[in-house]
């Protein structure tokens with residue numbers, strides 16, 4: 001099983017280091033950290049999709065923009081075809097049809113944008129997330145975060161309840177249809193109701209893609225959480241349950257400390273984690 005780290009979207013919010021903790025200029029740089037897994041017998045598996053080709057081509061087409069102007073402006077989203085998962089996968093020598101499965105942490109616009117670039121893939125997500133994203137969406141946050149125009153062409157959903165077997169003290173869903181037992185969905189609600197991490201068992205230990213359970217590298221691997229004000233504010237704005245979000249973030253932090261050698265943890269948007277992971281440096 002080989003894992004590629006792909007950045008499938010770049011956001012450059014005004015505020016610079018107030019978001020990413022390191023930029024010198026006025027704008028910061030956040031990534032959309034996706035994983036491409038080459039499995040032995042199950043084809044390619046993509047974890048999250050970032051922004052897709054249709055987002056690049058027509059992000060704001062009315063009446064149902066794929067990305068709202070409010071989010072585009074707030075995050076200063078850069079949309080480039082070469083950043084999409086499909087173009088990066090092609091550059092690795094594969095084709096769209098080789099991606100047989102997509103496992104989603106959640107359905108926010110910055111994670112689901114590339115789904116329709118892989119029409120043959122089976123899309124795995126928690127039932128609660130699918131319901132929240134496809135049901136009524138009252139209010140600013142729900143209307144802006146879930147953009148059904150990004151996934152209304154997806155036909156091949158596989159949806160799961162949140163209960164399963166124990167995994168390092170978490171509940172995890174292991175029997176994902178068509179996927180090997182080394183790939184698990186780990187429910188981590190709070191950012192959204194059906195938010196989940198994706199755990200992957202490698203020979204050298206587990207990798208947990210924690211999605212948006214945390215946003216900043218210093219929120220884990222250390223007992224006392226540290227987060228930039230920009231990302232603290234964004235997480236608060238986007239949360240559906242503060243209590244569940246903070247509790248699950250604490251559990252991920254505890255895991256990252258107590259099982260540091262057995263489980264490497266990464267999140268979707270931290271650029272430093274992405275650079276280290278892509279360079280093969282341990283997180």
Ligand SMILES: [Zn+2]
Pocket residue numbers: 108110111212268269
């Ligand atoms: Zn996100």
